[in-house]
Amino acid sequence: MENNPTWIPVVALALPETDGRWLMHYRSEEKQHGGLWEFPGGKVELGERPAIALVREIAEELGIGLNAVSLKPAGFAESSSECDSPQIVIMLYTSAPWDLSQLSQPRALEGGAVGWFTPSEIELLAKPPLDVVLARQLFGRPA
Numbered sequence: 535m536e537n538n539p540t541w542i543p544v545v546a547l548a549l550p551e552t553d554g555r556w557l558m559h560y561r562s563e564e565k566q567h568g569g570l571w572e573f574p575g576g577k578v579e580l581g582e583r584p585a586i587a588l589v590r591e592i593a594e595e596l597g598i599g600l601n602a603v604s605l606k607p608a609g610f611a612e613s614s615s616e617c618d619s620p621q622i623v624i625m626l627y628t629s630a631p632w633d634l635s636q637l638s639q640p641r642a643l644e645g646g647a648v649g650w651f652t653p654s655e656i657e658l659l660a661k662p663p664l665d666v667v668l669a670r671q672l673f674g675r676p677a
């Protein structure tokens with residue numbers, strides 16, 4: 535991104551598996567929002583299309599290959615525009631269900647951990663504020 539951005543575009547992935555669980559990424563303790571579970575992803579680079587950025591981030595973070603064409607918009611959240619730091623704008627995408635029997639599986643290559651959870655379990659995970667909003671958009675509020 536440019537040197538002094540007023541906002542930062544971030545892309546994130548809601549990846550289901552065939553039995554209805556979804557992948558979440560545990561941020562390692564030393565990072566901002568460390569110790570919390572997020573939809574994996576990261577910042578979009580200057581000039582990069584969002585879906586291409588997500589394919590890149592997921593390859594770096596989880597070591598798996600996604601097809602940009604198969605990504606579908608699934609949610610949107612933004613931080614407050616009233617503070618001094620750049621506004622974070624997260625675009626959430628979903629893709630076709632992941633096959634857990636295939637050889638190459640998601641791993642936390644940049645630290646932390648990954649896990650597969652039902653929507654009810656995700657509701658209970660400690661998450662950064664925007665991931666709370668995204669989870670509610672994706673799943674609704676469990677009864």
Ligand SMILES: Nc1nc2c([nH]c(=O)n2[C@@H]2O[C@H](COP(=O)(O)OP(=O)(O)OP(=O)(O)O)[C@@H](O)[C@H]2O)c(=O)[nH]1
Nearest residue numbers: 544565566567572573575576577613622662663664665
């Ligand atoms: N997922 C998520 N990210 C948030 C929230 N609020 C917020 O400021 N962010 C920031 O959005 C950015 C997401 O980009 P990232 O996942 O590539 O960040 P990172 O720390 O892993 O890598 P970095 O070294 O490039 O900063 C992080 O700086 C993260 O702290 C939030 O509620 N959810």
